[in-house]
Amino acid sequence: NAGVTQTPKFQVLKTGQSMTLQCAQDMNHNSMYWYRQDPGMGLRLIYYSASEGTTDKGEVPNGYNVSRLNKREFSLRLESAAPSQTSVYFCASSPGWLGQPQHFGDGTRLSIL
Amino acid sequence: TQLLEQSPQFLSIQEGENLTVYCNSSSVFSSLQWYRQEPGEGPVLLVTVVTGGEVKKLKRLTFQFGDARKDSSLHITAAQPGDTGLYLCAGVQGNNRLAFGKGNQVVVIP
Numbered sequence: 001n002a003g004v005t006q007t008p009k010f011q012v013l014k015t016g017q018s019m020t021l022q023c024a025q026d027m028n029h030n031s032m033y034w035y036r037q038d039p040g041m042g043l044r045l046i047y048y049s050a051s052e053g054t055t056d057k058g059e060v061p062n063g064y065n066v067s068r069l070n071k072r073e074f075s076l077r078l079e080s081a082a083p084s085q086t087s088v089y090f091c092a093s094s095p096g097w098l099g100q101p102q103h104f105g106d107g108t109r110l111s112i113l
Numbered sequence: 114t115q116l117l118e119q120s121p122q123f124l125s126i127q128e129g130e131n132l133t134v135y136c137n138s139s140s141v142f143s144s145l146q147w148y149r150q151e152p153g154e155g156p157v158l159l160v161t162v163v164t165g166g167e168v169k170k171l172k173r174l175t176f177q178f179g180d181a182r183k184d185s186s187l188h189i190t191a192a193q194p195g196d197t198g199l200y201l202c203a204g205v206q207g208n209n210r211l212a213f214g215k216g217n218q219v220v221v222i223p
Contacts, residue, residue: 004155043156043201043213058210090155100146100203100211104155 002026006091006105013081013112021076021108023091031097032074034058034066036087037107043090049074050097081112116140117204117214125220129191134217136202137184143205145185147176150199150216192221 007022025032034046045058047066055066063085065077078085089108092101118137126132136145144163148156160169162178162185169176173196175188189196200217 040215042215043203045210092155097209100144100161100205102158104157106153106155 004091004093004103004105006089006108008108009106010109011111013078013110015082015112017081018077018079019081020078021089021091021110022073023075023105024073025091025093025103026072027093027095027103028071029093029095029103030071031094031101032068033092033094033101034064034074034076035090035092035101036060037090038087046076046089083112086110086112116206116212117202119200119202119214119217121217122215123218123220125222126192128194128221128223131188131190132192132219133186133188134200134219135184135186136204136214138204139183140204140206141182143182143207145178145182145205146203146211147185147187148201148203150201151197156201187217189219192219194221194223197221 004025030051033048035043037043044060046060046064047058049055049068052071055068067075090104092104094102120135144161146161147159149159150156160176165180165182167178173190177186197220203211203213205211
């Protein structure tokens with residue numbers, strides 16, 4: 001069982017570069033989430049998609065965009081990376097929208113130089 | 114201001130000992146979740162508590178939701194090295210948004 005798959009696992013970018021973090025789930029879940037995890041800050045919600053075709057801002061959306069490509073896939077894009085976006089990014093999913101992610105991916109470790 | 118405060122931030126104990134960690138808030142939550150996260154991995158959902166005063170057990174782990182639904186505790190009996198990890202609590206607010214605490218780092222020494 002793959003669950004939630006994130007790619008890439010590691011990435012180093014230069015300031016100003018763009019990139020897209022990919023996330024796919026194979027559990028037929030309706031809701032998907034993107035979080036970032038920073039030392040001393042805990043997990044913070046960037047964007048979420050309560051159901052296919054909808055996306056909404058979370059706590060820290062600035063500098064990011066998302067696309068719910070289909071029910072399985074939810075991507076996160078950094079248009080112009082900044083050092084403050086250095087973090088570990090987690091994608092998560094849940095069967096329905098109650099704000100509670102049930103399954104997390106193993107994360108993408110992103111460093112912005 | 115952190116919505117959910119977890120204490121202690123770090124706890125190191127010997128195998129076989131018992132431990133309790135806490136998750137506190139001044140806000141009321143409709144439900145509260147506990148996750149465990151190991152290095153290099155994503156959090157894994159352990160339990161969801163919904164009713165004030167609710168107690169749930171998962172093998173040697175006992176989770177309790179406060180009567181006023183503002184706080185929770187996690188008690189581990191006879192801790193094992195496999196219990197080592199970062200324990201995260203998260204509460205669902207009125208807007209169905211989940212707020213995470215910073216975590217309790219537990220290390221169980223063999």
